[in-house]
Amino acid sequence: MNSANTLRHKTIVGTIWTFLEQIFRVGIQTITTIILAWFLLPEDFGLMAMIAVFFAIGNSLMDSGFSQALIRKKEIDEIDYSTAFYSNLVLGLLAYLLLFASAPLIANFYDDSRLLVLVRVVGLVVIINSFQLVQVADLTRKLNFKIQLKVTMPSVIFSAVVAISMAAMGFGVWSLVAQMLISAFAATALYWIVNKWRPSKDFSVESLNEMFGFGSKLFVSGLIDTVFQNIYVIVIGKLFLPTLVGYYFFAQRIQQLVVAQLTEAVQRVTYPALSTMQDDTKALKDFYQKIIQVVTYIVFPCMIALVVLAEPLFSFMLKEDWLPAVPYLQLLCIAGLLYPLHAINLNILKVKGRSDLFLYLEVVKKLMVVLILLVSVQFGIFGILVGQIVGSVLAYIPNSYYSVEMIDYSIPEQLKDFIPTLVISITMGGVMYFIGLLLPLGDFAYLLVIGLLGTLFYVLTNHLLKMPAQLLMLQLIKEQYLKKS
Template sequence: MPNSSSLENKTMTGLFWSFMDLMSRGGIQLGLQIIMARLLLPHHFGLIGMIMVFIAISNTLIDSGFSQALIRDKKTTQLDYSTVFYFNLLVSLLAYGILFVSAKFISAFYNEPQLIEIIRVISVVLIINSLGIIQRVKLVKEIDFKTITKVSIFSVVISGLITITIALLGFGVWSLVINMVLTHLIQTVSLWFYSRWIPSVAFSYKSFKKYFGFGSKLLASSIIDTIYNNVYSVIIGKTYSTSQLGYYSNALKFRDFTALSISNAVERVSYPVLSSMQDDENRLKMAFEKIIKTSGFVNFPLMIGLAAVATPTFGILLGEKWLPSVIYFQLLCIAGMLFPIHIINLSILQVKGRSDLFLLIEVIKKVILTVLIILAVLLKTGIIGLIVAAVVNSYISMFVNTYFTGKEVAYSTRKQLNDLLPAFTISCIMGLTVFWVGNMLTMNYIFILAIQIGIGVSIYIVLCKIFKVKELMIIYQIIRNGITTLKPLLKYKKKKQTF
């Protein structure tokens, strides 16, 4: 087992590169999204939003929880990897075939004839993704997020440039379809190049059974979670106009750029690290507490801050035609505040091998969300009411997640709430102030946004220093470690340019 100091340094470096990967890739995709939003119509984004639930469910089925099982296992073999690789590929082919045949029925459900060809083309990403799952898993197990970052940036830049060109030529919704296929194709080819892993011509039923025992419960919970994460798109797409779904879809994408970037960055690094501590209860608990507090410290102000500056941000980046998305975005940000807390608590259950509890928790939370959605529909609250139901569910889910985690690790709901309260309180004070300032100003959107950001950052840092919030120093350390790892690269490039 690696010593505590080296593991912490590796974690800090891994977290930096993981965050750099997600933020740089997300940043490029966000830039692409902004350009595409100006070139295309809400209707085009609505068409893609209608079918993403089917792609998301298929991807979940293809992975089947095997990725997490492989990462958790300390003694994986070439035969194990090869077995999972062939299983993933087989399921992807079956999923593609089912979607190809079902395209007509999905099109009829939404009354959108154009969806038939879109589904049949975009579903190719399922097969492409399945070919790179093991390569990515191996890099994650090694906490080599530097390589993953290179692959991600390269794929989104190349596919993005091609997509913009296609959109300018007037291909409409097909530019979004081609972007999705190209991004995953370039990413998978790059993963094969960097990983150098090649499957053996072998399949082991013993290996399959070993990982399926753990992964099957994660699969069931993931399918439930995926369905409910996309149920809003189905309801809005069926009940309201395609353009309304486009407004919602773009609001969701902008929210997820920050919320999921932070959540996924933390999860990708913390899961393999916490898995390596699974036999040491004290170290596991200490690491768990540190990750929870740091995640809240970063995500709370970002989400509340984004909600506070939503109007000038959308006005500047997307233009007046996208302002109906603002209220959706603000509510989604309030729900997204707790995403990292949800993910880390659930990761602990996976580390402890409690995939049965993982599944039970998902069932409980989705029953609650179903009741909330039914109430919103019966009360005819519209899209706003549906999103408010998601906000309420997010906060109820925190109590459900932390209750069960507290039984596995000595870190109760009350203790987590106490640890998160300082960052939450300071973030709310900052957000309300920034929102009030924005409403008081009547100048150009650019000046309003600049003033709001300056005030928000200043208030948060000053209050954190006054109340001696320790996570401020932890974030500083993560950034410093990341800069330290970048310096040799920058020096090498500079030295190379002198020759």
């Protein structure tokens, strides 16, 4: 196996391990959320959603792009690692102090005094996470995602058990807070046990300037992205009741189980792998074409199937209190279809070291989001959700624009690589919907039978049409099997 094929194999296998880690972690969290929904009120989830943006901002400040800079750096030494570690600790403490001081303002903004203590307690997660950032970057740089799965499993399970137990005993929103704190602490402790890297006493201002010079632009763009990813929750929380925020937050968490986690898995693996070949434009284009084909092959049918199965899924798993969240989930799934394409195109800019363009694009897109939100909010929550769909479609144009310049991967080529998969996925959804109308099935039977029929239709259609993504995945599975045997 030549070096290009070896890297491709490591990248795809790494993506699989990372996706397993992501899907396991978020899968357990989602299952836990569903169980918690039997004990908690939508309002409890709404309170957590309302402070999520501030917690995410604290994490972004703590990171400040150092993890991405460490992963991308061609030549790295102990001083770089230690410099990033101490920088993250200081930034993590600073971020928490800012959260602590701003807690009264946040509570006043939402006109809910309960948020004062919640912000100050949940903010401790930022300090805890600052101890694990370099450990994760080190393992990611080595493409060692198997160990990360081993760390995730016990920490997520343990925190889930504690959260469910607390909810059953009547602790309300504090069971969600405990879940976050325990998960972060357990994962950090396990990273320090399984990974042997330890910081030295060295600190380099030169290394700090170099990494921050690259990472700072990613930090600012990431900060903007964090605020705007949560801007819908901020607006809903400000204008509507916490219960409606809870519906939105719950639906968003279900949607992200597939789309956000798979995309993050692809980004985490492809970024360090492709950074090693950042000067080979032809190879980068070939890799990215395959990545887009594989990711859309998985994400598109999952999102469309979730649109069809949303109502029986909620009816089967949740109390009637949560049924109003069904259309939220359906619209969010449609809005999330293009999310992987946005992220993959932006990854090209990071691999090429163009964090300045990355930041520029974020500013342009967020201005577009503001304009769409100003119009859509006039039509209530569902207007806001439809606005997200419109914004996702429009954002694809600037996100994919620089792929033409960087790796000569034009928009028509990209469309050719994913439109057939989208058409097959939509057709699958239509088939599932009409078969569901013909068969009188209960909720569980509907999920099982219609879900299975949709899967068979999708796989067989891809097989008959000899779709490249399915052939590539079969090839990789075969290579992995031969390697083990």
